[in-house]
Amino acid sequence: MTLMWLAFAILLLPALWLLVSPLRRAPVLYAAQRDFEASDRTAEQNVAIYRRRLESLEAALERGEIDTARFEEDRLELERSLLEDTADLKRRPLQGPHAGRLAVPVVALALVVGSVAWYYHNGAEGDLALYAAYQESDSLPALVERLEAQAERQPDNPNVWSSLFPIYRDAGQGEAALEAIDQLIRLEGRQPSLLAQKAQLKFFMADRTLTDEVQALVDEILERDSSEPTTLGMLGVVAFDRGNYEEAIDQWRRAIAGMNDPDSADALREGIRAAQQRLGVASEAREPVAVGPGVNLRVTLAEELQGEHEDDTQVFVVARDMEGEKPPLAVARLTLGDLPTEVVLDDSRAMSEQASISEVDEVRIVVRVTTTGDASPVPGDLFGGRDGVAVGDTDGEPVEVVVDRVVE
The missing domain is CATH 2.60.40 (Immunoglobulin-like)
Incomplete structure (x- = not known):
């Protein structure tokens, strides 16, 4: 976490430097602008042009080339042009080079606070804490302790519960695993894969019994995804326990078709071989058929x-x-x-x-x-x-x- 915040600070330094750098150039820019305004003769040139044109009109009036009405009309046009040309030349007093210096630290502070607030809202600080928990744990109990601490600090982070769930499940802590999967479903929604994990957990907690609650979960899962592999694998176990070996084989084959985990698929293939063996001896009072030591x-x-x-x-x-x-x-x-x-x-x-x-x-x-x-x-x-x-x-x-x- 320290390295992360250090990197965050390093990334902010260029932005703060861009905000502060104009202050260093302010005296030079002020002097250049002041000299420019002092030497600017644009207004005087516009007045000189106006006078020359007015003199030309007066000379034309004396020679009789234009009448008085035309003279007055052209003179008004010249005055209007002069006003338009000089109106934009009026400048506000030039601010000193130190004006507005207080705005820079205020903007810099706003930049830092805004960046940190944005990261807390959209960043992944919680996941970095999880990564640190894995890196700092030298044993499974230590890892569980750190993950449980993270669950208290960030209960709305689904990655915390998805990390705790398999640990609880594999350690035989059924109630804790059930709490973890329920939290995950609360955060991620009733996704078929999550519901399947919950159904499988409750199925095995009930000693491989398809209770009413498990059956309700199975119905909901299959309505949303009829090929959900975890559920199909569980239904294969149910069929196997009931002696419906052909149904078990069919369910397990369908489950394997949708699985991405090679180890799980291999386990189901072992189950299929066991079911096929049971089919071969079903007429012989279902004598025990061993799959490995037992x-x-x-x-x-x-x-x-x-x-x-x-x-x-x-x-x-x-x-x-x-x-x-x-x-x-x-x-x-x-x-x-x-x-x-x-x-x-x-x-x-x-x-x-x-x-x-x-x-x-x-x-x-x-x-x-x-x-x-x-x-x-x-x-x-x-x-x-x-x-x-x-x-x-x-x-x-x-x-x-x-x-x-x-x-x-």
Whole structure:
């Protein structure tokens, strides 16, 4: 910022020099003008011409060449011409060389103030502060701290929120990420791409559930842009989770066609391959098909909890990193009637491209039987879990996870 203001001052110096330079030449110009006016004989020459012409008229009158009426008419014309020629020669008193000197600093100050005010209104000082925050941060926590400080100082700068949103999202801070995307939508308007980011975030915060709110966002997005890639990718995930693999492939192919991010497109291609594999084994009770390393689980319901809920009650099987710093790494959705069952959690069940199960060595498994379908547990939900499950080959014996507790 210091360099920026220094450059700003350097650019103002030539303008201020142009304003001040006439003061240095004022004495010379004053002397030249004074001498010119002192030696000016234009008025005397005009009077002399008038007298010569009047004498010619009087001589013509004496010789009888013109009558008295013509003489008076021509004399009046001469006097009128003399008045016209000498009227513009009357000058105001010449001002001294130091007159108006106070106006120069006033104009210079107005120039500086006006320039600074214009820059604050139309410049990009806020973006320079963001750039400095990135340059001065040696770690992600330090960067987040500086960006949050900038969000307090310039809450109406969309670049602040667009910087914070992906950081919050990738760190699993769903509520903070939601606040950032809402601020961005407030400033930039309800653009389909921004609405799609919000819909995707709320979708994954609800454990890959297409809630009424997410569906309303999807409807609004597709009405404005039917080929919005983020939304199509999310709808592909929904179709995949429901076992509609052909629909998932179609949605993901349409999403890839509109994507500019090669990494995201590659992730969707992996999903397409997984869906194609699932289509090939669909008639074989949908046996787990691994995409990269993962975990093979056997999920069962404790005997004392059987009959607590209907068979169509939703069951979420979630793999999280042991530190709890990332978004869910993989999610599978079942129904209570499916239990006991085996399920494979691998990269094909990733919730986002920024967090996948193949990136870690161990995971914490959480199984929740939800009566509402929401991401937050409510009293009456059932749950179970297991920590320290190794990620690796999914062809071995499944790891047993028992749902044996009730949310109070």
